[in-house]
Amino acid sequence: MSEQHLSKERVWLVQQVFKMPSINEIQAERKKRNQFLIDEDKYRVVLERKRNKWKALAVRLYYLQKVQLGHNSQDPANLLECHHPASKQILIIQSNYLFSILQLLIGDPTNPEELNGFKIIKEKSIERKREFPFESPRQLFVGICHSMAVHDFLLDISTEPTDQLRKHKGGRRKHSTLEQKLMDGRLEPKEEKELLEKKLKSGLFEFWYAAIHPHRYKTPIKPYFQKFRKAHKEMKKLFNSKPIEGAWLTYGIRNRNGNFIDPESMGILPEA
DSSP, X not given: OOGGGXXXXXXXXXXXXXXXXXXXXXXXXXXXXXXXXXXXXXXXHHHHHHHHHHHHHHHHHXXXXXXXXXXXXXXXXXXXXXXXXXXXXXXXXXXXXXXXXXXXXXXXXXXXXXXXXXXXXXXXXXXXXXXXXXXXXXXXXXXXXXXXXXXXXXXXXXXXXHHHHHXXXXXXXXXXXXXXXXXXTOSOHHXXXXXXXXXXXXXXXXXHHHHHGGGTTSTTTHHHHHHHHHHHHHHHHHHHHOOSGGGGSSOOOBOTTSOBOOTTTTTSSOXX
């Protein structure tokens, strides 16, 4: 199936994710955080690894969009099995998680007047006097992915001592558990309020969920939120299993003989 079956915006979304994380976005965020002292060798290695990860995610997001439109297509996750034992599981879980965010932002595409995540986040951004340059749910999704990719990259190139990095990783796992409790409604009211306020002051990668949270059980939002919560639980299990980074040492799309293939020429990814 060629990309002509997908709208221009769907194709644009995949192409943007394929190029993450953006160097310009990284530099802008480093400046904002005053993060200037880094290990340049580590920077290059981690950047390549992260880009490989987002390339693979883009390929499967392309596949998920085609399946959503009712077209048969081979799951690109099956082409990763000979690359790394964990690659297939990781790609499926992470891409399903991202796709669930996209659906939460879009809502019911047959009823554009109905409440969706995009409208909620836009309204909250205006209320909080935050910049909101997005004109559609897919543009917002790309913005969220950019924010995720840059934040994740900057955490991993930290030059802090090993013991401090361990604290960061432990903190990330604790934060993941707190997020799950937040989604499940298992936090004390004060704790929930404090966590949501912290997210509302954070980058887009955290702000978006804090904006939606109070609306998660409203009728138009609830079915998409429940799918997102299920995907988040799978991500949490994956995050705690620690097989992730080694899967992205090289770009993992191969043919059945184990040779690397060009996703664009094989129709697995839309051409630029």
